[in-house]
Amino acid sequence: MEKELTALLEGEDYFISKLSNFSAFLNDHLQNINWVGFYIVKDDVLKLGPFQGHVACSNIKRGRGVCGTCLQEEKTIVVPNVHEFKGHIACDANSKSEIVIPIFKDNKMIALLDIDSPIYNRFTNEDKILLENLVKILEKGL
Template sequence: MFAKKTYSGTLAEQYNLLSKQLDALCHGETDMIANYSNASALLNQFLTDINWVGFYFMKDGELVLGPFQGLPACVRIPVGRGVCGTTVANKETIVVEDVHTFPGHIACDAASKSEIVIPIIKNDEVIGVLDIDSPIEARFSSEDQVGLEKFVTVLLKYV
């Protein structure tokens, strides 16, 4: 239904369309897992040159694996550890051009070379993160960051 070839225009225009598609997918659905599952599937279909996309949720003071697309992943990540845990600690998006240079990087997939992690913040509290890995160094641009942060903002309306 949302084939990659249907996206055209600038990257910003493509991300706007992606956010509208997410809004349509989630509209009227109250189940959080269903919405996060569709969000990860939509991102996996939209993004090129990625090998993992998914969510981790805060539970009992640590991140726990949620819906994702890709190879099996690390199940629990402590706050402050790796890119995901650091994103929670800092409450801000982190873009890593080369994961091998990130102190304490957690390698769930040895093929990953770059990563972007967006915090999901509700009522000034991090409730989870969107994590995306790529087998290509420096895969994620500032335009990707803006588009993905907007995507998370749309998703927050439904959780």
């Protein structure tokens, strides 16, 4: 997957186009997911970016839900059961597990990758490592 993603993003300099193709790429390659996309940090709020899936929240405040917690803590968060995550924002009632990975440019968090699944415990440690490596490919091209 890493070589494919590198080739896909190579030569593209527009951030939104990169995020759009990245989300479509993951939607095509990952099984048992029902939402994959990005939130972009603007004025200390997460703004909805390119995604694949059902409609989603447009604005998420720092510390609110899984994504807002990722913005606050600036680290990857894996949630085996979103119904047990305090303050979880339920955009899609079918989502049961989630992974959120921060994206940095010049040591500043500028966005995050969010992936939801309709099954519990979908995201393993191997998934976390793979997805963090894929995000690093994106970060190198920023």
